[in-house]
Amino acid sequence: MxxxxxxxxxxxxxTAGAVRQGSLRELNLAVVLRRIATADRPPSRAGIAAGTxxxxxxxxxxxxxLIAGRLVAEAEPAPRTGAGRPARGLVLAGDGxxxxxxxxxVDYLAxxxxxxxxxxxxxxxxxxxxxxxxxxxxLDRLAALAAEAxxxxxxxxxxxxxxxxAVPGLVDGGGLVRLAPNxxxxxxxxxxxxxxxxxAEPVDGIPPLVVDNExxxxxxxxLHAGPPGSTSFLHITGEIGIGAGIVLDGTLYRGxxxxxxxxxxxxxxxxxxxxxxxxxxxxxxxxxxxxILAAAGLAGADLPADTAAIRLADxxxxxxxxxxxxxxxxxxxxxxxxxxxxxLLDLDxxxxxxxxxxxxxxLRPPVxxxxxxxxxxxxxxxxxxxxxxLGARSAAVGGATSVVRRxxxxxxxxxxxSG
Amino acid sequence: MxxxxxxxxxxxxxTAGAVRQGSLRELNLAVVLRRIATADRPPSRAGIAAGTxxxxxxxxxxxxxLIAGRLVAEAEPAPRTGAGRPARGLVLAGDGxxxxxxxxxVDYLAxxxxxxxxxxxxxxxxxxxxxxxxxxxxLDRLAALAAEAxxxxxxxxxxxxxxxxAVPGLVDGGGLVRLAPNxxxxxxxxxxxxxxxxxAEPVDGIPPLVVDNExxxxxxxxLHAGPPGSTSFLHITGEIGIGAGIVLDGTLYRGxxxxxxxxxxxxxxxxxxxxxxxxxxxxxxxxxxxxILAAAGLAGADLPADTAAIRLADxxxxxxxxxxxxxxxxxxxxxxxxxxxxxLLDLDxxxxxxxxxxxxxxLRPPVxxxxxxxxxxxxxxxxxxxxxxLGARSAAVGGATSVVRRxxxxxxxxxxxSG
DNA sequence: CCATTTAATTCAACCACTGAACAAATTGTG
DNA sequence: CACAATTTGTTCAGTGGTTGAATTAAATGG
Numbered sequence: 001m002x003x004x005x006x007x008x009x010x011x012x013x014x015t016a017g018a019v020r021q022g023s024l025r026e027l028n029l030a031v032v033l034r035r036i037a038t039a040d041r042p043p044s045r046a047g048i049a050a051g052t053x054x055x056x057x058x059x060x061x062x063x064x065x066l067i068a069g070r071l072v073a074e075a076e077p078a079p080r081t082g083a084g085r086p087a088r089g090l091v092l093a094g095d096g097x098x099x100x101x102x103x104x105x106v107d108y109l110a111x112x113x114x115x116x117x118x119x120x121x122x123x124x125x126x127x128x129x130x131x132x133x134x135x136x137x138x139l140d141r142l143a144a145l146a147a148e149a150x151x152x153x154x155x156x157x158x159x160x161x162x163x164x165x166a167v168p169g170l171v172d173g174g175g176l177v178r179l180a181p182n183x184x185x186x187x188x189x190x191x192x193x194x195x196x197x198x199x200a201e202p203v204d205g206i207p208p209l210v211v212d213n214e215x216x217x218x219x220x221x222x223l224h225a226g227p228p229g230s231t232s233f234l235h236i237t238g239e240i241g242i243g244a245g246i247v248l249d250g251t252l253y254r255g256x257x258x259x260x261x262x263x264x265x266x267x268x269x270x271x272x273x274x275x276x277x278x279x280x281x282x283x284x285x286x287x288x289x290x291x292i293l294a295a296a297g298l299a300g301a302d303l304p305a306d307t308a309a310i311r312l313a314d315x316x317x318x319x320x321x322x323x324x325x326x327x328x329x330x331x332x333x334x335x336x337x338x339x340x341x342x343x344l345l346d347l348d349x350x351x352x353x354x355x356x357x358x359x360x361x362x363l364r365p366p367v368x369x370x371x372x373x374x375x376x377x378x379x380x381x382x383x384x385x386x387x388x389x390l391g392a393r394s395a396a397v398g399g400a401t402s403v404v405r406r407x408x409x410x411x412x413x414x415x416x417x418s419g
Numbered sequence: 420m421x422x423x424x425x426x427x428x429x430x431x432x433x434t435a436g437a438v439r440q441g442s443l444r445e446l447n448l449a450v451v452l453r454r455i456a457t458a459d460r461p462p463s464r465a466g467i468a469a470g471t472x473x474x475x476x477x478x479x480x481x482x483x484x485l486i487a488g489r490l491v492a493e494a495e496p497a498p499r500t501g502a503g504r505p506a507r508g509l510v511l512a513g514d515g516x517x518x519x520x521x522x523x524x525v526d527y528l529a530x531x532x533x534x535x536x537x538x539x540x541x542x543x544x545x546x547x548x549x550x551x552x553x554x555x556x557x558l559d560r561l562a563a564l565a566a567e568a569x570x571x572x573x574x575x576x577x578x579x580x581x582x583x584x585a586v587p588g589l590v591d592g593g594g595l596v597r598l599a600p601n602x603x604x605x606x607x608x609x610x611x612x613x614x615x616x617x618x619a620e621p622v623d624g625i626p627p628l629v630v631d632n633e634x635x636x637x638x639x640x641x642l643h644a645g646p647p648g649s650t651s652f653l654h655i656t657g658e659i660g661i662g663a664g665i666v667l668d669g670t671l672y673r674g675x676x677x678x679x680x681x682x683x684x685x686x687x688x689x690x691x692x693x694x695x696x697x698x699x700x701x702x703x704x705x706x707x708x709x710x711i712l713a714a715a716g717l718a719g720a721d722l723p724a725d726t727a728a729i730r731l732a733d734x735x736x737x738x739x740x741x742x743x744x745x746x747x748x749x750x751x752x753x754x755x756x757x758x759x760x761x762x763l764l765d766l767d768x769x770x771x772x773x774x775x776x777x778x779x780x781x782l783r784p785p786v787x788x789x790x791x792x793x794x795x796x797x798x799x800x801x802x803x804x805x806x807x808x809l810g811a812r813s814a815a816v817g818g819a820t821s822v823v824r825r826x827x828x829x830x831x832x833x834x835x836x837s838g
Numbered sequence: 839c840c841a842t843t844t845a846a847t848t849c850a851a852c853c854a855c856t857g858a859a860c861a862a863a864t865t866g867t868g
Numbered sequence: 869c870a871c872a873a874t875t876t877g878t879t880c881a882g883t884g885g886t887t888g889a890a891t892t893a894a895a896t897g898g
Contacts, residue, residue: 018447018450018471018472018473019443019446019447019450019855020472020473020855020856021443021854021855021856021883021884021885022855022884022885023443024438024440024442024443024854024855024884024885024886025884025885025886027438028437028438028885028886031437031438044844044845044846045845045846046844046845046846052437053437053439054437054439054886054887055886055887055888056845056846056847057846057847057848057849057886057887057888058885058886058887059846060846060847061885061886081844082843082844082895082896083842083843083844083895083896083897084842084843084844084845084894084895084896085843085844085845085846085893085894085895086844086845086894086895087844087845087846088845088846170796231675232674232675244763246763246764248667248672249672253667253668253764254765255651255764255765255766256650256651256765256766256767257765257767257796257799257800258765259765259795259796260763260764260765261763261765262762262763262765262795262796263762263763265759265762265793265794265795266758266759266762266763267687267755267758267759267793268686268689269689270687270688270755277793277795278792278793279758279792279793280792280793282793336686336689337759339685339686339698340684340685340686340756340759341763343681343682343684343685344663344665344679344680344681344682344685344760345665345672345674345679346673346674346675346676346677346678346679346680346681347674347675348675348676373697373698373699374684374686374696374697374698374699374701375684376678376681376684376696377589377676377678377681380676381676438886439886439887440852440853440854440885440886440887441853441854441886443853443854443855443885443886444853444854444855447854447855463875463876463877464876464877465875465876465877473855473856474855474856474857475876475877475878476855476856476857476877476878476879476880477854477855477856478877479877479878480854480855500875501864501865501874501875502864502865502866502873502874502875503863503864503865503873503874503875503876504862504863504864504874504875504876504877505863505864505875505876506875506876506877507876507877839898840897840898841896841897841898842895842896842897842898843894843895843896843897844893844894844895844896845892845893845894845895846891846892846893846894847890847891847892847893848889848890848891848892849888849889849890849891850887850888850889850890851886851887851888851889852885852886852887852888853884853885853886853887854883854884854885854886855882855883855884855885856881856882856883856884857880857881857882857883858879858880858881858882859878859879859880859881860877860878860879860880861876861877861878861879862875862876862877862878863874863875863876863877864873864874864875864876865872865873865874865875866871866872866873866874867870867871867872867873868869868870868871868872
């Protein structure tokens, strides 16, 4: 729990411009709330005052607002420390706002509910091959699953503060899915197709649904769920395509147009195999799942993506030589690309997620080898390569987390909601 | 001038935490000053009020403080627009604070003075081969040049608000140069060697000298000097090594440990030529100046880096076939690496700086070719490839600009200075 | 049991912004 | 040329939210 908010950067005032008088309280609500969220143990009002430089009077007033708004609760008194009146510990409320995370992928739908403390309260998954299904029908089914998750949240006394939908493709601002090749989607306007559903109706002015790239949301989930300390990392999602979420200084980097992370088309053999993107020698052609499956002798199996990864892990675990060679080669190609990225961005961590997560035991060694060979500063300060803490299904959790994170960053929007 | 501050992102409050009462004024000083800095034409107090949402009363009070602090001046009345009392235009003061930019490089020393408006008021360059010179002696000479520049600034009525030193190497926080291979420096503690010089003495609490990587400062300079609109770009400095400054969303990205930008060691031929870094097939071995010179038949010439670039440009301009081939090959290698970076980061602009600036006419075509072949989203939205606006000597100017930029972002630090 | 210590609240003071009224400076019109 | 219209900039009482000191609350320790 403590690690949840560990890594986020400083947020600028929501006005992003003039600082009006009321902004003072608005900003300090966020400051105090973040302090509570990032603390190792429940802090006292006095401790927050000492840590932030605000007076105890101000902190008390701010905390009163936060408690009244169900964002903060008083915890059991902490173990005794010495003389003096005992402090009353403050924690994030577990019964206030929650985030709804949704995911549409090639062979499953997922919905999950995360509360303010970062706990995953519900997680529903429906397996289904969605490739032959129209976008409208797929979103129909998703809406049904979302309604189920919402009902479960309401039974827990939680209030949904928003929802985030993860899609394996390029997403434009405003929820337009430009292209999701593996789903067969092109220019799908998600909010329009969901019109009339509770998901699409704004609740008290809070934007109801954010659509984002799967890799981005998975990286956000990893930022909160992973071990603290890594504020700049690459979260690689190896599915049919290879995507990456880039977190720099604790902030997700989306790119000039929101299309960052196309690591699958980094050239690793400039004169190598042609790629469907029109290029040549792209990483995807050497470390993509199709290539690994073919090299392992599973070319015609036509398995769903996550099943395929587990099948490969089983074979590798059993010592199948073709599979081991396939994974070693893929890992080396991945390592070459990652080494270039680390040289450029000076990252301290690389996370293997998506379909790579279960294959990490075999992919990690060649990746580490290439990094240590090719990264200039590797000798000074090592680069951590690890599997995703949330495993292969992190996008929905990451989406839900991004919703509650927004509440922590801008508590006024939540407090202004209803009372 | 208007473009100078065009691209910077929103700055978070300097407290980076609690918002105390006084912070209100502190923040609004910055808001109003930035508004004046980024405006196309000198704005009026009323216009600023309308644009920021502050009241005219507040803006007047803030502007009074800024004028008293010599950060802002009233301009000649703007051309008439209609009825009503004429507005008094506000501009950044050209006679207040200024930034001192310094550069130590292999074959020259440079110092320049930039005022608040972004104008380069002085620019001194001393050519000298600094490789055989000890770090202490080199910094001695630099201090002398800096003193000259400072004297020139004082004659103009300017007050230096700080200095920034560009070094071609890895710089640690606190001014320790870990490694500058081309200068032959290792673990050089710049502030310690400058102790006792006016450069090293803090003036009214303002940190006197910031040491930073040459590529980083050059990128910052390009951010301000270049055409507006490109907020995410890569500034590539092609010298003996190849470095890059990375600007994302208008902010320089330094990396987890401050060592970002080692684009020279991105693998472009994983099984290719061995590199002195221990890796294989690094970009530097295909697009570095040494390689280009050798391919052009100038291997033994031992020219200083900038002279070499101009020599190559002359040969290419004259149609020398070996040189043209060398540049085409280097450009292709560069394009492969850049395509990978653009795929990953979704940049809209790539700037060819340093030694690449004069060679841009020949390097650009192959780079553009590789980008259009290999970048997924190139069809949707084109990537601009252009030479550096500040040319090969942009690091010193960029450093000076970063100093005055800090004044604009945190005017209170300057105002609290002396009165 | 009381001095000591630390936590949290109360309250007058104060700072900076707010909003409205007012003064200043120009254009346009009869 | 006088006067209404218009826009800029300033003045001033009012207010929201922080400040700092005093006060109350609740524990420990001799």
